[in-house]
Amino acid sequence: MSPPVRQPVGFFRATAILLRKDLLLEWRTRARVNALVFFALATLLLFAFALDANRNIMQAAAGGLLWLGLLFSSVLALGESFRVENENAALDGIRLVPASGRAIFIAKALGNTLLIYALGWLLLPVMVALYDIHLTLGPGPYAIALLLGCLSITAPGVVFSAIANNARARDVLLPLLLFPLLVPALLASVKATTLVFGGDPMDQLRSWLWLVAGFDVIYWALGFLLFPRVIED
Amino acid sequence: MPGMQTLARVLLAAGPADAEHIQPVTTGMIVKYAVTTVVGIALVWGVIRLFGWIEEKTRASFGVRAGLIGIGVILTAVGAYLGLFWAPPDRMMGDVQRIMYCHVPLLWNALIALCINFACSVLYLIKPSWKTDSLAEAAAETGVVMGANGVLLGAIWAKPTWGVWWTWDPRLIAAAIMLIAYAGYLALRRFIEDPDRRALWSSVVGILVAVDLPVVWFAVRWFRSIHQFQSSPSTVDPALRVPLRVMAFAFLFLLMGFLWQRYRIALAHRKDEVALPDALPTTARREVTP
Amino acid sequence: MTSPGDPAPAVDIRDVSKRFGRRWALARLSYTLPRGRSLLLTGHNGSGKTTLLRLIATALAPTAGKLWVLGHDAVARKDEVRARVALLSHASFLYEDLTAEQNLVILARLMGHEAPKDRAHALLERVGLTRRSSHPIRHFSAGMRKRLAIARLLMKAPELALLDEPFGELDPAGIAEMEAIIAELKASGTSLILATHLVDQGLRLCEERLHLVDGRRVDP
Incomplete structure (x- = not known):
């Protein structure tokens, strides 16, 4: 019989510790986070040029442009969050503590969600200024639509980023894998955000939000199931 | 299962208000799909065992492959004759409609392959x-x-009938996403050198993409809210049905032949990638040589 | 299988092979290290030392064969093994952008220590990094990283310590300190596996020796 050893902390405690670590890392590298914000702003500005700064078109397309900006930024954020883990095989170190792969997944996905979610709020005043949009339905529905959409990006994003970071051409691979997968959730998020901006006379917002929530359930469940297999080889 | 019911209810509540014509997702449907999935996976497992048995225990591999492709070619010829000469031209679209006899079976078989x-x-x-x-x-x-060919034929068919190469029709969007997603899958396979990691990670990606595709299908239908009826042999005119069926089977045989041939090539690559000069452990937990 | 008072061996390797692509990093290796003993692992670069250590640490899974660590199956019961084994590897497992203290505190929290900060400070003092505890790892020299990695290993108080080139990148004083730490680990009953090119130092510290050539066991 071996003497009793200190058991590793429980699942939720481990998730909280790892999430705190991810947020701490983001705080310590806030120069990179700042760059991410300016990247998102630059994309929004470029979209305006691409649409010939036509106020009507920009207003109508604002929901889609917002989500494209967030999607491009999230690819950078996701890639960065695993580059940090791979630098000194730090993820291996966490894994061997031992920490549950599922806790690592949840923490990583939540950390990235918070980052993109905050970015979504930061972009809002810019969108008001650049595209002349209005929060017709108020900030509450915007908050929900934004959160649900961010959740749907990050869960598959974390799985793919963990894979792509160990492959050649990882910068191409992550968007190539992620973008097609995200189309359905993105469509629904765009619809929901457009309704939040433009008003919802036919009361459709609820059903689009439910749809995104359904994708979130599917993506998070799959990520939760499959992520440990990705990092254990 | 309560989880499934909840998911069904979420999806049921999810359709937009103006989408009554779309078949609602019910628990029964989900159970049916789950059962079909399990049976299908078991079937593929059986096929792999059969391939293995024919490859290792018999000398029939070449004959079976040649036979499959041969039958496919003959059926294609028959189907082409039926489709081009025997079947009457479509009342609305004329001769152009004959593209359907290749276009639809190609996409069906592409779906089979991806399953x-x-x-x-x-x-x-x-x-x-x-x-x-x-x-x-x-x-x-x-x-x-097969999918890319099917979509290409679809575009050629669309130009004279709809006047454009491409429309943002739900089915076209879904097909395009499917092709891009699997192009990503194939790119991933190319970009990972270690065969073990490649196999593991591409399996994870394959599952994520495959689970996503039916969702894409529902989502784009809701998104576009255009009613499209499904083509199946029973919804088209009986005279058009015969060549469609023949071509479906022709491409199925070709698919099987191609699959088998490509499988042998892939297996030979794996064999080469893990080829070991000597000291092959005899107690291998997983087969090192197939 | 084992009666109380007769602990399972520290490492029990039975016919273990590990394949990377078309190369056997380890080929049908068998070896048993009794509890509390220390093993010197020698061999040229690429002979399979690191692979063996990573297998024992369960960072890798064997392609074939059976592997028990401290009486636990290293394939089926990974977490049991991981909780008792610590690996000092070439990669430092450290977050470049965090400070030395933060790196250790996170680890202490994940291991469930009651007072993670105190534990971290004690270990930083032990490896002589107190003065630099609030500096990010990015500005550390190779030797300082090594010291911090050792602190990381000591944090776990492992029953089996796996040391991959512990003397690498250390100055003579550092090598002496490392020898002292290893001697202390030994004295406290920790089983040890030490992979190093410095055979003299290694032989002074270890009773057993395993020499690998191309992933195979060879008598030195």
């Missing part, structure tokens, strides 16, 4: 094997080639 890829991905995660990995690669590649 096989999904089954192989699941099987690999359950029990790693170079055979499942090779068949997954073969299926994805064959599926993408």
Whole structure:
């Protein structure tokens, strides 16, 4: 019989510790986070040029442009969050503590969600200024639509980023894998955000939000199931 | 199962208000799909065992492959004759409609191939094997080639009938996403050198993509809210049905032949990648040589 | 299988092979290290030392064969093994952008220590990094990283310590300190596996020796 050893902390405690670590890392590298914000702003500005700064078109397309900006930024954020883990095989170190792969997944996905979610709020005043949009339905529905959409990006994003970071051409691979997968959730998020901006006379917002929530359930469940297999080889 | 019911209810509540014509997702449907999935995976497992048996225990491999492709070619010739000369031209679209006899069966068979890829991905995660990995690669590649051809033919058909090469019709969007997603899958396979990691990670990606595709299908239908009726042999005119069926089987035989051939190539690659000069451990937990 | 008072061996390797692509990093290796003993692992670069250590640490899974670590199956019961084994590897497992203290505190929290900060400070003092505890790892020299990695290993108080080139990148004083730490680990009953090119130092510290050539066991 071996003497009793200190058991590793429980699942939720481990998730909280790892999430705190991810947020701490983001705080310590806030120069990179700042760059991410300016990247998102630059994309929004470029979209305006691409649409010939036509106020009507920009207003109508604002929901889609917002989500494209967030999607491009999230690819950078996701890639960065695993580059940090791979630098000194730090993820291996966490894994061997031992920490549950599922806790690592949840923490990583939540950390990235918070980052993109905050970015979504930061972009809002810019969108008001650049595209002349209005929060017709108020900030509450915007908050929900934004959160649900961010959740749907990050869960598959974390799985793919963990894979792509160990492959050649990882910068191409992550968007190539992620973008097609995200189309359905993105469509629904765009619809929901457009309704939040433009008003919802036919009361459709609820059903689009439910749809995104359904994708979130599917993506998070799959990520939760499959992520440990990705990092254990 | 309560989880499934909840999910069904979420999806049921999710359709937009103006989409009554779309079949609602019910628990019964989900159960049916789940059962079909399990049976399908078991079927593919059986096919892999059969391939293995024919390859290793008999000398019939070449004959079977040649036979499959031969039958496919003959059926294609028959189907082409039926489609081009025997079937009457479409009342609305004229002769152009004859593209359907290739276009639709190609996409059906592409879907079959991609389903096989999904089954192989699941099987690999359950029990790693170079055979499942090779068949997954073969299926994805064959599926993408067939799907791309099908979409290309569709565009050629669309130009004279709709006046454009491409419309943002739900089915076209879904097909395009499917092709891009599996192109990503194939790119991933190229970009990972280590065969074990490649097999494991591409299985994970294969599952994620495959689970996503039906969702894409529903989502784009809701998004566009255009009613499209499904083509199946029973919804088209009986005279058009015969060549469609013949061509479907022709391409099915070709698919099987191609799959098998590509599977042998993939397996030979795996064999080469893990080829070991000497000291082959005899107690290998998983097969090192197939 | 084992009666109380007769602990399972520290490492029990039975016919273990590990394949990377078309190369056997380890080929049908068998070896048993009794509890509390220390093993010197020698061999040229690429002979399979690191692979063996990573297998024992369960960072890798064997391609074939059976592997028990401290009486636990290293394939089926990974977490049991991981909780008792610590690996000092070439990669430092450290977050470049965090400070030395933060790196250790996170680890202490994940291991469930009651007072993670105190534990971290004690270990930083032990490896002589107190003065630099609030500096990010990015500005550390190779030797300082090594010291911090050792602190990381000591944090776990492992029953089996796996040391991959512990003397690499250390100055003579550092090598002496490392020898002292290893001697202390030994004295406290920790089983040890030490992979190093410095055979003299290694032989002074270890009773057993395993020499690998191309992933195979060879008598030195």
